[in-house]
Amino acid sequence: MTLGGTGDLGRDDDAIARFLDEHEPQIVERLSEWVRIPSVAADPERLVDVTRSAHWLAAEMREIGITASVVKTGDTAAVLGELRAADPDAPTVLVYSHHDVRHAKPEQWQQTDPFTPVLRGGRLYGRGASDAKGQAMAHLWGIRAHLAATGADRPAVTLKFLVEGEEETASPNLAALLDEHAADLACDAIVFSDTLQWRVDAPAPVTTMRGIVNASLTVTGPEQDVHSGLASGATLNPALALSQVLGRLYDSSGRLRIPGFYDDVAPLTEQRRREFDALPYDDADWLARSRTRVIVGEEGFTVMERLWARPAIEIVSLLAGDPTGIARSVIPSEASATLSIRMAPGQRLSAVAEHLQAFVAAEMPAEAEYTLDVQVPEGQEPAATPEGPLLNALERALALGHGTPVRGRMGNAGGGPAVLLSERFEAPVLFIGTGLPEDSWHADDESVDLRMLKNGAASIAHLWDEIGTLPAGGS
Structure with missing residues (x-):
């Protein structure tokens, strides 16, 4: 499969997009089953559910051919996995995400009970549907689509997985886990999947994280x-x-x-301002999607600059x-x-x-x-993706996965253990997420847009082809 550029982004003849469209009912069914497990790591009464969630994910990974194991981390559990490329010299990518979810107040939810997922208007509602079970699910279906489109039984890169169960409680045991399994998780690059996209019709790589x-x-x-x-x-x-x-x-x-x-x-460069300005934005759209009612903040900076660079x-x-x-x-x-x-x-x-x-x-x-x-x-330090072939590969994959050229570059207003992972393995981090501002992370009526979920899975599928053309150890 040749994916060297983004000239033809039509999706009618895209085998990856077609595969995901055909399997949308199965994607919804599997994600719904997982969302029903109330894996709230901050609730002592639901710690066993976090372990149940880990075992559910490990079983789902094994169905694809991923070697998966459940590892205890404190009172919860993480899932480690590996799927080797056919080429022993192919790059190795570590995928990071999490399967624990935030506490929910059922009395504030209007669409459904937090752990009774429902599909309405192209959105799947339920706690964790977007943050971050939906993101991990996009990776599983991205692998399926990648293999189906190539006709191979192995991916273009060696994939390793770390899906932790303590992210929503500040990952207190993650550093120890990385030390214990350093050899198992060694990699050339890290793909961090716990981030947002700006709009479903405007793909843009996240290149910084607060x-x-x-x-x-x-x-x-x-x-x-x-x-x-x-x-x-x-x-x-x-x-x-x-x-x-x-x-x-x-x-x-x-x-x-x-x-x-x-x-x-760090001062905002003119290049960074242009990258933000290339994204489609207006106040009314932001207020409607974020449900924030009013805009405030530091004078002299746009909303996107306040969110991502201040x-x-x-x-x-x-x-x-x-x-x-x-x-x-x-x-x-x-x-x-x-x-x-x-x-x-x-x-x-x-x-x-x-x-x-x-x-x-x-x-x-x-x-x-x-x-x-x-x-x-x-605490977690701010993180950034360096310029170079890996970032270029991500931009091509996003364009192919969404069927439209990328529009600028964005940041992520939230945080995560990206620097810890990058420093531990001396590897650059790429960010690819399937969430949107309107998904209501941590709030009532959390949901995921199925278009975004499928476009994200398609981008991930294309990403393995794009990275597979790069030399191992190179960035």
């Missing part, structure tokens, strides 16, 4: 909750002290006020007093917040932690006692 580190800030006030009528105006209210610090994070222009925080942020700090939880139940009219003894810090290219975990700690120390009222835990060991 880093992430979480932090918890707890402020202590009275020795116990005290009646506000007794001590109001004469004692420290930790909820107010916490709010004052958080309220000073940003200035009126949407820029973080933390001294030194931007020192290492840092941000989000408050993802606040707790103080009596948030539920019957109010007691008390000054709470404690108030806490959880922060999600999204790091831009160029930033580093240690420096970000130091800047935040210094800021909180300077802004916290002197009378307050507090603890700030920046969870650096679980």
Whole structure:
């Protein structure tokens, strides 16, 4: 199969696309069965379901001919796999994804119960349908399509798989897993599949990923909750002290006020701006698909630049007093917040932690006692795909898989252990995802667009042909 360029992108005679179209009912059926397993790693009562999910995936992989094993990681399980190329000199690619899913609140879901998948309007609804069981499923059907189109029983590259079960809990045992199975997972390149595409009709490679580190800030006030009528105006209210610090994070222009925080942020180049600008964008479309209602952020930067090339700090939880139940009219003894810090290219975990700690120390009222835990060991550095033949191969594969030329290049606003994988195996990372902004990851009514799922699987199928033409060890 010759796939050296993107001149003819028509899909009528595309054996890969035809195979996936013909097998769409089976794709939906298999993904639905997997989504029914509530593999929520953060829920102690569902840890056994994470292991069940791993065994389900391993069995599915073996049906294709992949040698698969389930490996315990802490209280959950990962799946390792391998499918060797016919050519022993072919490049080796490690595919990374995850099969654990986020906690869901059934009372907020309107389309279906989170673990009762339903197909409506070309979308499969259910927790994990997109993040990231759908992404792993795209790889399985991408292999099937690749083999069917080539008529071979082996892929054009040697494929290794690592599908972990702790990604949604910050991958606490991933580093140890990589150490233990370093020889089994050694590779020439890494394909990271836990990312979004911009639009189903506008393929664009993700070439950067923001880093992430979480932090918890707890402020202590009275020795116990005290009646506000007794001590109001004469004692420290930790909820107010916490709010004052958080309220000073940003200035009126949407820029973080933390001294030194931007020192290492890589400046946006004109080339990067052009890559973002090539993507189809308008405010109304973004607001409708993201369900964010309004646009805010750092002045002087577009929405895409804010998402992919600038840092941000989000408050993802606040707790103080009596948030539920019957109010007691008390000054709470404690108030806490959880922060999600999204790091831009160029930033580093240690420096970000130091800047935040210094800021909180300077802004916290002197009378307050507090603890700030920046969870650096679980943090993930920003990642990037280098220019070169591998990225060119990905762009060709995306164009062929979607049946239309690529439009610019994008970033990924979320994080992931891409740098950990890249450094451990001294291999470049390619990002290829099957999610869309409208898929509602981590929120209610998560779903996956079947067109995106099939186009992603087709792109993956073409990618193995494209990489197969490259020399082993080359990038």
